[in-house]
Amino acid sequence: MESLNSLNPFEMAQKNFDLAADALNLEPNLREMMRYPERCLVVHIPIRMDDGKIKRFEGYRVQFNTARGPAKGGIRYHPNVTLDEVKALACWMTWKCAIVNLPYGGGKGGVACNPKVLSMNEIEHITRRYTSGILPIIGPQSDIPAPDVYTNPQIMAWIMDTYSMTKGYPVHGVVTGKPLGLGGSLGRDEATGRGVFYTIESIYDSLGLQLKDQRIVVQGFGNAGSVAAKLLHQSENKVIAVSDSSGAIHNSKGLDISRLIEHKAKTGSVLEFEGTERIQPDEMLTLECDILIPAALENAITKENAPRIKARMIAEAANGPVTPEADKILFEKGIYLIPDILCNAGGVTVSYFEWVQNEQHLFWDEQDIYGKLEKVMKNAAKEVNRIHRNRKVNTRIAATMLGVSRVAEATRLRGLYP
Numbered sequence: 001m002e003s004l005n006s007l008n009p010f011e012m013a014q015k016n017f018d019l020a021a022d023a024l025n026l027e028p029n030l031r032e033m034m035r036y037p038e039r040c041l042v043v044h045i046p047i048r049m050d051d052g053k054i055k056r057f058e059g060y061r062v063q064f065n066t067a068r069g070p071a072k073g074g075i076r077y078h079p080n081v082t083l084d085e086v087k088a089l090a091c092w093m094t095w096k097c098a099i100v101n102l103p104y105g106g107g108k109g110g111v112a113c114n115p116k117v118l119s120m121n122e123i124e125h126i127t128r129r130y131t132s133g134i135l136p137i138i139g140p141q142s143d144i145p146a147p148d149v150y151t152n153p154q155i156m157a158w159i160m161d162t163y164s165m166t167k168g169y170p171v172h173g174v175v176t177g178k179p180l181g182l183g184g185s186l187g188r189d190e191a192t193g194r195g196v197f198y199t200i201e202s203i204y205d206s207l208g209l210q211l212k213d214q215r216i217v218v219q220g221f222g223n224a225g226s227v228a229a230k231l232l233h234q235s236e237n238k239v240i241a242v243s244d245s246s247g248a249i250h251n252s253k254g255l256d257i258s259r260l261i262e263h264k265a266k267t268g269s270v271l272e273f274e275g276t277e278r279i280q281p282d283e284m285l286t287l288e289c290d291i292l293i294p295a296a297l298e299n300a301i302t303k304e305n306a307p308r309i310k311a312r313m314i315a316e317a318a319n320g321p322v323t324p325e326a327d328k329i330l331f332e333k334g335i336y337l338i339p340d341i342l343c344n345a346g347g348v349t350v351s352y353f354e355w356v357q358n359e360q361h362l363f364w365d366e367q368d369i370y371g372k373l374e375k376v377m378k379n380a381a382k383e384v385n386r387i388h389r390n391r392k393v394n395t396r397i398a399a400t401m402l403g404v405s406r407v408a409e410a411t412r413l414r415g416l417y418p
């Protein structure tokens, strides 16, 4: 059985790389250079908790590849964070940045902690001590963190402050996803979900389908899932079910997403939203629908539930929500998959816009940002779909091939140091 514990996420990422490298006929020397992280840092984070006791957490920062530019990628606070998970996520960031053609490499960070049981004060102290631990390897020209699961603009502000206080002058470009009042970019908060929407629009267009009156299911109602749901709802599609970590709700006539966002902000969960019935989260994933959007964590769709999935398309707003075994099953069922490294690249794309604005000390308006984001996402989606069709490989391999080939080109051009 494909037990979740036996799925080492980094081995999964390497397996995907191997498949793409095979399809590209990548030379063995380049494989040897690109298959492993460049740098992994593990930091010890002792914190004085609110009750006066000292508790120790463990944090990580991985720079997977910097052939195309500084390492770029978010920081995750979650009890299940491990070094192998961070390595996998940093590997995916490398291909992701290359797919949308940003001048970045890939990195990722994480702290094994449960922010749901920590106070703001404790989270601030974890953030500052973690930042101080990874300070020797981050910086606007070397490695630029950003938000990820359970981290937010306030946490990015603390990272910016800790880094700046140590340097002795303000350094806005060391981190993206900052609050607007501290050099953040307009549109960054909506960027991932908006990117998911543009990618779906683009693929519908390539397939000659109309993105209207479609039934949508969204697993995970955080930053990415709620925005994608809102934009799909606004363009006359029906979001028939959503879930978050507390459970799942359903109404076959469609949910009013703006009101659901307000309900979640007020009550802390999607449950008990008027006019909906509660269903089992696994039952939700296997509902009859047109587009299923896994927007929570890894391994949501496995060998166990994949055979029962009835969606026509899966758009991976989360990182790694489908296991490799499930991938095969979905492919055989003819379900069109928009892979994570393409689908959720809108977040890092607007992070790049934020960094460019910081480096140039100027601000772009929201329409400018959305226009540029739409162009980047749609070009990347068309390119991945083209490789998928011409090379007859599944869309995940097609996307990885695009990312890997761009990183390989930079690696070849730079040569081997020393």
Ligand code: GLU
Pocket (backbone or CB within 6 Å): 072, 073, 074, 075, 144, 145, 146, 147, 148, 149, 176, 177, 319, 344, 345, 347, 348, 349, 351
């Ligand atoms: N955490 C996001 C991702 O997985 C965004 C990373 C970034 O903005 O650097 O793509």
